[in-house]
Amino acid sequence: MTVRGEKPVCGSGNRAGEYDVGLHTLGLFLVLIASIFGAGFPVVAQKVKWLKVPTKVFFACKHFGTGVLIATAFVHLLPTAWLSLSNPCLPDFFVVQYPPLPGIIMMASLFSLFTIEMWMNNKMGGHSHGGARGFEVSDASTTVTTVTTVPPPRLNQSSSQSSFETDISSPVEEEAQSREAKENAVMSETTVTDVEAQVDPLVYRKMNMNITLLEGGILFHSVFVGITVSITINGFIVLLIAIIFHQVFEGLGLGSRIAAVPYPKGSFRPWLLVFAFGTTAPLGQAIGLATRNTYDPNSAFGLIIVGIFNAISSGLLIYAALVDLLAEDFLSEESNHVLTTKEKKIAFLWVLLGAIAMSVIGAFA
Template sequence: MADAEAAPACHGPRSEPFETGSGSIGLRIGAIFILLASSALTTLFPIVTRRVPRLTIPSSAFDFAKYFGSGVIIATAFMHLLEPGADELASPCLNENFQEYPFAFAFAMISLFVTFFVELLAFRVGSKIAQRLAYDPHQGGHHHANAHGHDAQAVNGGSSPTAAMTAKGSEEDVNSVEKGFTKDQPLSAAASEILGVAILEFGVIFHSVIIGITLGTTSDFKILFIVIIFHQMFEGLGLGARLSLLPLAPKSLIPYIGAIAYALVTPIGLAIGLGVRNTYNEESATANYVTGIFDSVSAGILLYTGLVELLAHEFIFNEKMRTAPLGKVVLNVIEMFIGAGLMALLAKWA
């Protein structure tokens, strides 16, 4: 009898009234605005301080936010998405096939490869759009694919073969220094960085909605609410640092739009959760399917972004990092470990 009472209610509305859980309705409504304010402040802080001269902070602070955020993103993928997704998709409420196969890891793998494929297509198909956004400080404006090529043609128009070869060599040197285009590189490093952060933003927003819905429907509200505040602040700090460092025009609104979008999605998810709180059963089969699949898919996106875009590009393929003093490299790695460690610790409560 006790086992029957402890068994999860796999169908229908929640088994007990919503009000019996921790956290009053007033507190949950207030949480919408608390999450909005805390997420917006931490995400906008790196952007505003980098763009407003009076608020300028040392570059080391941006480095800390950037590498700390990288660790946060990777720990979020493993500890806050993949592990819960595996638990959800192993629920006894689900089809017996889910008990026999690790679907959470399969969904994560599929989303990882889909993210790779989307980025591959974006580099080829979306290069013109990304290039229009990419800002070249050496040129004082947007960097265009054929900018140097046209200059070379003008030089070559009335020159000897030797002069043409010299002009071609000079063109390649300029491209090398300014990270511009060559025939074999249709997308500049600047545009590549824009696409990478766009994918990161998508993955973070995707799972933040689920976090909000979970918070709005859970019966164990107070502890989860505190943990999610820190979760969103840490993640927002890392995302804001990436947005602030994008090679965009100084007056571009894209970083602000990205920060505000991130700050809004969890409160929106929380509002949705409050709206369906009396009919949504967090232990039902439907909830397990939806949450488990979304968590697993988000984990794959963030794993790809964290390991490829953030770690590989920042530490291994970054020329500045390869030539930087060993002490600085070690410090940046430690900052990343701190972010991952703190986010992994939060997984003890949520």
């Protein structure tokens, strides 16, 4: 039982070392460049046709990014939430009376996202996130999965005709029926290839909502990542390098998902999503620079805010990464039709590499 008189006091006290404003400002711009490059590269490569990025690159980025997002939730967000909300300087409610609070918050955010998605399924139907390869839907001019429905030949016969009479239909009639079927097929293919994102509007709305929720879970913690970088003095260089890799990997994972959504030609939404991710961590760094003499991440307020928001973000990312990304890419009926067994093995290898890379960064950030 904790004795009230022995409870430590929250706060960092006097920080050792001199704050280098110039170096921290440079770090802000480095993180900004890394974030925008990571999230923007897949989108630019998908939209700018003359770059001619091989489809294998999109395939690798998409599945590598899945591993990164999973590791972000389990290695970066959840441990930080638990450490923050279990600090012994906090009120007894967090430490003694209900220490599982971070898990409750995470579970609540997970169930909230599940409820939203269940409602979306009931309203819109279908579950799609851009194809198991990551490039089938959003680039109709180059790679399109075309499903052509050709009506069966019309049989000009009465109900009393025998099967023998049907089988000996004239060659002229058969040729006309064949020509009509080919024309229908050509018309169907033209319709698909002439429209840049031939997707059912309800499915598109669902995909759009999925990527928005996924980015929301990422943006929550990016602000605090930026604040942490800006207020760090000792070990700043190591932390900055780790955060740069963190932002590039996480950006690639998010950007490849954004690129897979079939936004209408000329839509600014994918660029808005890239901009939001690219500027959120630097925004946190700017806040940290401005409040470096007043904000204390080890104060009770700082610990509680960081712990709660990281727990919320971890729940959102765990659900989105495992259900909407991993399960859809490997266990869905769509993936069984689109991916071969060899492609699934390669894709899962990229997932593992992404998770390992982000886990290694977790030792420094």
